[in-house]
Amino acid sequence: MKVTKDEARRLAITLLEERNAVSTHAALQAEVLVEAELKGHPSHGLQRLPRILTRIERGLADPRTEGVATWRSSAFLEVDGLRGLGPVVAVAALRRIAERAASSGVAVAGIRNSNHIGMLAHYVEHLASKGQIGLAMSSSEALVHPYRGARALLGTNPVAIAVPTAGRPMVVDLATGLVSMGKIHHHAANGLPIPVGWARDETGMPTIDASAAMKGSLAPFGDAKGYALGLAVELLVASIAGSAFAPNIRGTLDSEAVCNKGDVLIAIDVGSQPELLARCSAYLDLVRTSQPADHTHPVTIPGDGASARRDRALSDGFEVAPRLWDELNALSLLSKSLVKGHGQ
């Protein structure tokens, strides 16, 4: 079924406010989920909401706090999220480092004890749309095996980078696993085999059985290099945020544990340089219009696809599985009390 941005936003906000979220917090959490839907990444969209609501109900997520932030030094912000909603804690930190970077040139935030922040692209794109370079990294549960390894020991450890241009910022957002566990789940749910090389089973053997892969591990992207990058993110995030390492991380995918992953945000301010912005745009246009290997697939710039999908979804709405939409509506305490009222 098709849903509009406003419908999705309204429902998400209602569900969050019904669970005592401060309105501005509900709006921020809703925005991150709905933006993922608009950009065509439903794995980071509304399907995450039921778990977020359960986590609030169980006290694993506190929708009234934005955490407590301390400048450990003049450009290094240490954030204890106090179990706050991921986007709320992250946006509060982002504002502070953006303001600081405007005078210092660069500022970094290390965030621990906060919930899942959703697509990293969202945060760095916000910085870049205001003229600053943004970098973001997060850690997660152990899902990825080392290059030549057989056990899940690294998080999916995404990295996002956004750079301002004369037009839309260029936004890169990549997990360091070859594929997402969401894609494995999708194959399993549809009874499809997965390609050779994507994953290993729980004994460490290569598998094309999606269900076996769900209990096993994902390959790093790009073999040794992607593994090296993922490992660097693992150590960077734990060191800067003071958070756990993947094998001990819980709470980003479940409804049972306090979330102990970490997030790192970096803002770099190179000042206002119209000539530089124009050079960035000209270079990206050169790449975009360059000779493709196959003329049916033009060369694309990261973020172009998401941006086009977003434009379409803003005018036409976006697809949501009817079952998910019904589930979300049923989670409204208002609808629950109405149903109860009917029954009595």
Place this chain on the structure above:
Amino acid sequence: MKVTKDEARRLAITLLEERNAVSTHAALQAEVLVEAELKGHPSHGLQRLPRILTRIERGLADPRTEGVATWRSSAFLEVDGLRGLGPVVAVAALRRIAERAASSGVAVAGIRNSNHIGMLAHYVEHLASKGQIGLAMSSSEALVHPYRGARALLGTNPVAIAVPTAGRPMVVDLATGLVSMGKIHHHAANGLPIPVGWARDETGMPTIDASAAMKGSLAPFGDAKGYALGLAVELLVASIAGSAFAPNIRGTLDSEAVCNKGDVLIAIDVGSQPELLARCSAYLDLVRTSQPADHTHPVTIPGDGASARRDRALSDGFEVAPRLWDELNALSLLSKSLVKGHGQ
């Protein structure tokens, strides 16, 4: 033939000093080249030296300057290398941002108008050995084609990250191309074909002919994700350093042009936290000793191999092609004058 660290260092320093390099500058440039040899990366070792010497002789590299650095804001160092030797300008910048990061938590340097700085690992490892997290990125001539593209439009755009641990720092240093152009040259020189997928020829067609690949382009590593990372580095470096984009970059591989690539160095100081360092080491040991996919290939940590090779090379020396060693010795002005003396 086997050469010791001291022999290589002495020869490199002599050759540089004979061309008016300040002694400390000659020592820094020599150290970067010799360290690459010790770690088993001869592509970044002594074979670069003849070109560096020619560049000095032609005024494309100035061995007497360390560039001029300006704090554009309190934690953002803008460096004009004044055509200085890459390692000299980079180490001077590194010292300043390390000192600044010790008080501000983070500091960044953008370097332009400087020569090739060699292996990025060298710089970030230095930071991490002193307790700070180091990040480094450089741009280069266009050698890599976009994902699904057919033309060389991106630099090899390496990224290096080092994180302190209780033992040796973890050091990641990866180019965002699938293979180095050095490897292609090696195949061409030995009349070997290259594997499918490594490169395209000058018309944009896939090729297994190494000589054709030398005139064409290299694939990005890790398909779309590695391309995205390489593109992010391209924009980050140009934006922070104020340097050129790959299609306009000259002077890192030739002896004809002023070098207009850029380098970015970032130092992050999380303070002294022995418990954190111990956790980093324990995690790396867990990964290192984890179940391998193939029991003949244990899981390794990036930098482990280089470190072991370095230990061996320090005791046993390292291999240098006799022709290169002779070429270097012949470049000594002293030996030239001796030869001349003999001839007259």
